Amino acid sequence: MKKYLIFLGAIMLLVFSANVVNAEGSVDDGADDVFHHYVSAGTGGWEGSATRTNIDIKEVSYAVDGAQLTLTLKVYGNIQNSENIYYWVSYNSTDAYYWFSWHDSNGTGLAMSTDVGGGLFDYNPTITASGDTIEGVFNVLGDTSNQVLYGYAHEYSEYGDTTKEWWADYAPGSYFPFIGLVNEDGTPISGGDTPPSGSGGTPGFELLTLVAAITIAIIILRKRK
Numbered sequence: 001m002k003k004y005l006i007f008l009g010a011i012m013l014l015v016f017s018a019n020v021v022n023a024e025g026s027v028d029d030g031a032d033d034v035f036h037h038y039v040s041a042g043t044g045g046w047e048g049s050a051t052r053t054n055i056d057i058k059e060v061s062y063a064v065d066g067a068q069l070t071l072t073l074k075v076y077g078n079i080q081n082s083e084n085i086y087y088w089v090s091y092n093s094t095d096a097y098y099w100f101s102w103h104d105s106n107g108t109g110l111a112m113s114t115d116v117g118g119g120l121f122d123y124n125p126t127i128t129a130s131g132d133t134i135e136g137v138f139n140v141l142g143d144t145s146n147q148v149l150y151g152y153a154h155e156y157s158e159y160g161d162t163t164k165e166w167w168a169d170y171a172p173g174s175y176f177p178f179i180g181l182v183n184e185d186g187t188p189i190s191g192g193d194t195p196p197s198g199s200g201g202t203p204g205f206e207l208l209t210l211v212a213a214i215t216i217a218i219i220i221l222r223k224r225k
């Protein structure tokens with residue numbers, strides 16, 4: 001019984017400490033997979049697989065390091081400071097919701113706890129853009145062990161006007177809001193992204209931590225025999 005408790009305690013301690021110290025994950029996204037809303041002879045429609053450098057997402061990712069959480073969006077090309085271009089990343093964790101946007105040289109973001117009795121906020125994350133990357137740095141609010149991560153970029157010919165020509169890239173592509181609907185000519189709207197996997201993250205961190213913790217616990221247990 002004592003050995004069993006030591007074994008269990010070692011696992012719990014290692015899993016807990018490893019998850020608190022750091023974790024990371026990402027959604028990779030292909031090139032030339034941008035959705036394009038075209039307007040031709042008075043009718044509109046969507047095509048997938050368009051090329052639109054600078055809003056074509058390459059990767060969205062998160063990294064937790066102690067009390068700091070960093071969200072990142074990378075594009076093929078360079079981040080644009082344009083009134084017609086809008087970038088967004090959202091990350092839901094077990095206890096909180098984090099997001100940032102980048103539009104016309106301005107970064108905005110918020111983290112807000114969602115667990116019962118929460119009420120924790122980070123109103124002032126640091127949002128910066130350089131080269132192909134936008135980075136948002138937040139205070140960690142509570143448990144970050146479960147993640148739903150996605151990002152998008154929109155480019156409009158007239159900001160916010162979705163009846164005109166515009167472009168959108170989503171990572172994972174399954175978040176594109178019009179997927180599965182049909183164009184005016186009846187063709188289904190489908191994207192250039194690979195079919196949605198559903199998970200969209202880099203798997204395995206928790207599993208690897210658990211395997212490492214169990215291995216160490218077994219070593220401790222054997223040494224005590």
Ligand SMILES: [Ca+2]
Nearest residue numbers: 029030056057
């Ligand atoms: Ca892309």
